[in-house]
Amino acid sequence: MKIYTIGFTKKGAERFFTLLKNSGVKTLIDVRLNNASQLAAFAKKDDLAYFLKELCGIQYLHIPKLSPSEDILKSYKAKTICWTEYEDKFYALLKQRAAETLVDDETLADACFLCSEHEADLCHRRLVAEYIASHSQANVEIEHLK
Numbered sequence: 001m002k003i004y005t006i007g008f009t010k011k012g013a014e015r016f017f018t019l020l021k022n023s024g025v026k027t028l029i030d031v032r033l034n035n036a037s038q039l040a041a042f043a044k045k046d047d048l049a050y051f052l053k054e055l056c057g058i059q060y061l062h063i064p065k066l067s068p069s070e071d072i073l074k075s076y077k078a079k080t081i082c083w084t085e086y087e088d089k090f091y092a093l094l095k096q097r098a099a100e101t102l103v104d105d106e107t108l109a110d111a112c113f114l115c116s117e118h119e120a121d122l123c124h125r126r127l128v129a130e131y132i133a134s135h136s137q138a139n140v141e142i143e144h145l146k
Contacts, residue, residue: 001105001138004112005125006145008043011118013051016042019145021056026110028052028060029103031128033067040116065097066113066128083122090127099128100135108132112145120144 004023008016020028028048035045042051049060068076072089075081081089103111117123126144133140 001109001136002141002143003108003110003129003133004143004145005114005120005123005129006112007115007117007119007123007125008040009116009118013042017051017055020052020058020112023112023143023145024110025056025058025112027107028058028112028114029066029107030060030062030114031066031125032062032115033064033070033073035062043114043116061107063102065102066094066099068124069093086124087127090124091131094128094131099131103132105136105138108136108138108140119146 004025006016006019011019030045030048035048037044040048042048045062052058052060068086068090072086072093076083076086113125113128115123115125117125120126129142133142
């Protein structure tokens with residue numbers, strides 16, 4: 001099974017939707033804590049759901065339980081915790097929330113986790129994908145769309 005991740009920053013709408021469409025993504029799973037910000041431009045939740053359906057035939061899901069808590073996110077942004085601490089706290093939160101039960105294998109197949117960060121290295125969408133993959137019965141390959 002293949003799952004994807006993508007960030008929308010540093011991408012125009014054409015590049016973003018082309019990447020998703022060409023990858024064969026069937027479901028985009030929004031893992032942002034705040035998906036309604038004006039700063040999100042074309043990736044604002046209602047607009048994004050519309051564009052995904054109309055341009056690519058992709059289903060949109062928002063699963064806030066796959067987002068970091070406000071406390072974890074604020075601590076990282078304020079630099080009161082480092083990335084390693086962020087990872088540890090976020091993995092503990094995913095475990096507490098039983099994140100592996102939030103997406104079934106049928107939905108997960110050809111799904112893409114969305115967040116805002118351009119690169120997946122220091123983004124929680126990578127952590128979500130790795131956590132879910134490690135708990136799946138299927139052999140999961142993760143690809144980060146750039």
